[in-house]
Amino acid sequence: MDKTILIAGKDFPDGKDLASAAILHGETTIITAKATAQDLTSEDGAVPVIWNKSSALSSRSLVISALNQNGHLDEAVLIFDEEYFAPKYGNAGAAESNKVFDELILGYQYLTAELLLRFDQRKIAGLESKPGKIAFVYKSNASEADAVKNPNLRAGNKVLSKSLVAAAGAAFKSFAENFAASVSHTQEIIPVLVECDENNETAKRDGSLITWLCDYMDQIDILKKELTPKQKVSWIKAGTKSPGGFALFK
Numbered sequence: 556m557d558k559t560i561l562i563a564g565k566d567f568p569d570g571k572d573l574a575s576a577a578i579l580h581g582e583t584t585i586i587t588a589k590a591t592a593q594d595l596t597s598e599d600g601a602v603p604v605i606w607n608k609s610s611a612l613s614s615r616s617l618v619i620s621a622l623n624q625n626g627h628l629d630e631a632v633l634i635f636d637e638e639y640f641a642p643k644y645g646n647a648g649a650a651e652s653n654k655v656f657d658e659l660i661l662g663y664q665y666l667t668a669e670l671l672l673r674f675d676q677r678k679i680a681g682l683e684s685k686p687g688k689i690a691f692v693y694k695s696n697a698s699e700a701d702a703v704k705n706p707n708l709r710a711g712n713k714v715l716s717k718s719l720v721a722a723a724g725a726a727f728k729s730f731a732e733n734f735a736a737s738v739s740h741t742q743e744i745i746p747v748l749v750e751c752d753e754n755n756e757t758a759k760r761d762g763s764l765i766t767w768l769c770d771y772m773d774q775i776d777i778l779k780k781e782l783t784p785k786q787k788v789s790w791i792k793a794g795t796k797s798p799g800g801f802a803l804f805k
Contacts, residue, residue: 559583560769561621563666564634564692565761567603572761573634574601580769582630585621608662614669622673630688630772631670632765633663635727637696638753642714652719659723660730667734674744688772690747691731692793693724694758732788739784745775747798750790757794764793774798 560582562573567588577584578599588603604620607613621628640659645651667689674687698721702708708715716724728750735746749768751758758764775782775798782798791798 557581557583557625558629559585559621559624559627561585561587561618561628561631561670562634562765563587563606563617563631564663565636565639566606567601569639570634570761571599571601573632573765574603575599576762576765577601577769580766582769583624585617585624587617606662606666608659608665609657611665611669614662614665617666618669618673628670628673628687629685630690631666632690632692632768633666633731634692634694635659635663635724636694637716637720637724638694638714640720640723641696641716644720645717647718655719655723659720660726663727664730667730671738671744685776686743686745688745688747688775689734690749690768690772691727691735692749692751692764692768693728693731693790694751695724695753696720697753728790732790735788736784739787745782746787747772747775748788748790749793751793755793767794771795771798 558581560577562570562577562584564587565573567574567586570586574584574586578601584601586601586603587606590605590607602620602624604617605613606617618628644655644659670687670689696716697708697713698716699718700721702715731746731748735748738744738746751764757767778798
């Protein structure tokens with residue numbers, strides 16, 4: 556059975572390379588889209604769906620749209636690309652703080668809750684033999700505080716993460732690993748935590764990142780031994796070759 560994957564966090568059309576790579580990997584691909592996007596047509600066959608991050612109802616509609624593509628949703632990739640977000644949000648203030656909270660913190664939590672509900676429901680109904688997977692991908696970026704400690708980080712007109720984006724990145728990481736802990740002993744869902752720094756070769760291009768991640772999650776399906784709870788809450792580097800270090804079926 557072909558897999559259906561939902562990619563969220565780097566909206567179409569900015570995330571089109573992510574979607575294209577998943578399509579090439581053979582996945583039915585749904586990707587979140589900007590509410591202001593004028594053209595929601597993807598030439599490679601991906602399905603862009605508008606996601607209003609501040610709305611729990613929109614997260615539910617997004618997951619239902621993914622399910623409706625071919626009747627099942629197998630994997631979701633939630634991406635927090637801090638370098639991508641850095642120039643889009645300004646300094647702390649009431650309006651900007653609310654915007655960041657809605658778009659960079661609350662949205663991921665709404666969507667994760669909805670995904671967990673759907674994966675639980677499909678397992679209870681006996682519709683799928685394999686657990687669903689949620690991959691949390693955190694791509695870090697140097698912050699203003701980092702640059703105070705190391706002024707060389709300001710070289711080349713690099714856009715640094717201001718306080719709100721840096722704080723949202725930390726919140727994403729904390730939420731991801733604690734969510735992973737909450738489901739680490741269940742069989743309905745497998746969390747995958749991926750961390751990418753700026754020097755990570757696999758993560759430098761969105762296409763190579765998703766190609767690797769799709770392969771990695773495929774390998775989880777054929778592990779001889781299940782991942783332990785400790786492994787499920789541990790961050791791995793993009794490009795890691797074998798999940799958990801376990802041997803795979805040939």
